Amino acid sequence: MGEIISIVSQKGGVGKTTTAVNLCASLARLNRKILLIDLDPQGHVSTSFGFGKFDIKGGIYDVIHSSMNIEDTIHSTNITNFDLIPSNFDNEEDGKNYYIAPLKELKLKNILSSLKSHYEFIFIDCPPSLSNATSNALVSADSIIIPIQCEYYALKALGKLLKLTRAIKKHYNPELQYRGFLLTMVDLRNNLSKRVMNKVRYTLKGLVFETMIPRNIRLAEVPYYGKPAIEFDKSCKGSTSYLELAKEILNQDGTT
C-alpha cells in the first residue's frame, strides 16, 4: 500500500508526463487507487486534464513552501480511483517560488508519508533536469521508472541519471529500487529505434519492461482533449500499451 514511484529523466521530451498520465489512468481502470503528483513547474499533468487557471486550488509547491496542507491540494480527475496534485497554484504567477531546498531537509518525503495509507500507488512526474526537484523525488520514492525514448541523445543521457540514482541510494534512500526502464516512442520500422532498443535490453537486462510504448500520434493528440488516451480511444496502440504496462507492473508484485 502506498508505493511511491517517481518517473525520472533529465532528458527532455522522452515521455515522462505521457507515461505518468496514461499509466496512472490504466492502473485506475484496474481498480487501484492512484495519486499523481506533478513536480514539474511546467504543469503538464494538469494540462493533460484540461485544467485551466481557475480549476487549480493549490499545488505541491504550495505545500513545500508550507502555505497549504497537502489534503487541500488533492484534485479529482473525474476518473474513478484517480486523483492528482498539480505543480502550482497559478501557472501564470510571476516569479513563483519553485525552489526546493537541497536534500538535507527531506521535505517532500515527509510531506508524502501521510498520504501513503490512502492510495495504492503515488506517482511523481519530474521535470527534465537533475535539479533539487528530481533529487527530492528520488529520495521520496520507493521505486523509479525511467522512460527511454528510442533515440540517441536519450540513450546517452542514461549514464548521468544512473550516477545520480546510485548516489541517492547510497546516501539518502537505501531502499530505492528500479521498477523498470521503459522504452518509449518505439518505431521498429527504423534502424535507430531497433539499435537503441537492443542496446538498452543488452545493457540493462532484466530491468527493462517487456512492454514497449510505440510511437502513436493518439498519445500526442489526447492532451488537447484533456483526457488520458484510454478515456478517449481505448483501442489505439497508445492505450493498449499503457494498459499492458500497468498489468506488467501489477504482475511484478504478484497481484493482478
Add this chain to the structure above:
Amino acid sequence: MGEIISIVSQKGGVGKTTTAVNLCASLARLNRKILLIDLDPQGHVSTSFGFGKFDIKGGIYDVIHSSMNIEDTIHSTNITNFDLIPSNFDNEEDGKNYYIAPLKELKLKNILSSLKSHYEFIFIDCPPSLSNATSNALVSADSIIIPIQCEYYALKALGKLLKLTRAIKKHYNPELQYRGFLLTMVDLRNNLSKRVMNKVRYTLKGLVFETMIPRNIRLAEVPYYGKPAIEFDKSCKGSTSYLELAKEILNQDGTT
C-alpha cells in the same frame, strides 16, 4: 558581427540541440564564422560531434567558475568556420558544479563580450528549464530563437517562456529581440501538427520563420555518427530545411 543568439525553450525535446547543431552547420557552409556554446549540462552539443570524455579540454561551466579562460575551451568541430564550446570539462565528474549565479552577476554576458569580434554568430544551446542558465542566456543574447514542436504540451509551454523573456527584456536586456519562432517536427499529414502550426502562425504572426523543420528520422540518426545532417546526408529533408532556415536568417539581415 558577433550577434549572440540563444536557442531557448523550457519544454523538453522540442529540437533545441538539433536546431543549434544543424543551423550552425548550415551557416558555416554559407561561409559565416560560427561559435556554438553548450549551456546545457546534458552536453548534447559535444555528443553530436562524437566527442568522448577525453576530447573535451574544458567547457563553459569551467569558465563561469573561473577555473579556465574562455579561449582555452574553444574546440574545433573539423568543419570549416564552425567552433564549439562544450558545457563541461568531464561529463562524468561527480557533483560537477553547474550552478550559475542569478542574474545580478551578468557573468555570462561579460565572458562572451571578448568573443564577439571573432565570430559572425555565437549561438547558445539552453537546457530545458527556466533556470538561471536560461536566464543568463537571455540576458547575454542579442536575439533568441524559440523552437516549437508541433504538439500540444509545447504549445502550452509558450506562455511561461514569453513571460520570462518579457521580464528579462524589461529589467536586464532591453535590446533583446526575437529572431524568430521555429516550427519543428512538423508533419502535415496529421491534424495535431496542422492545428498547432495554424495557431502559432495566427498568434505570433510575422515572428514565425517561413521555414519549417519537418519530422525527419535522419535528424535523429546523425548524432550517432557524430555529424550534423548536412555533413552526412545533404539531400535529406532535415539538411535542406536547416539550410533554408540559415538563408532565411541571413535574408532577415539583408545579406546572403
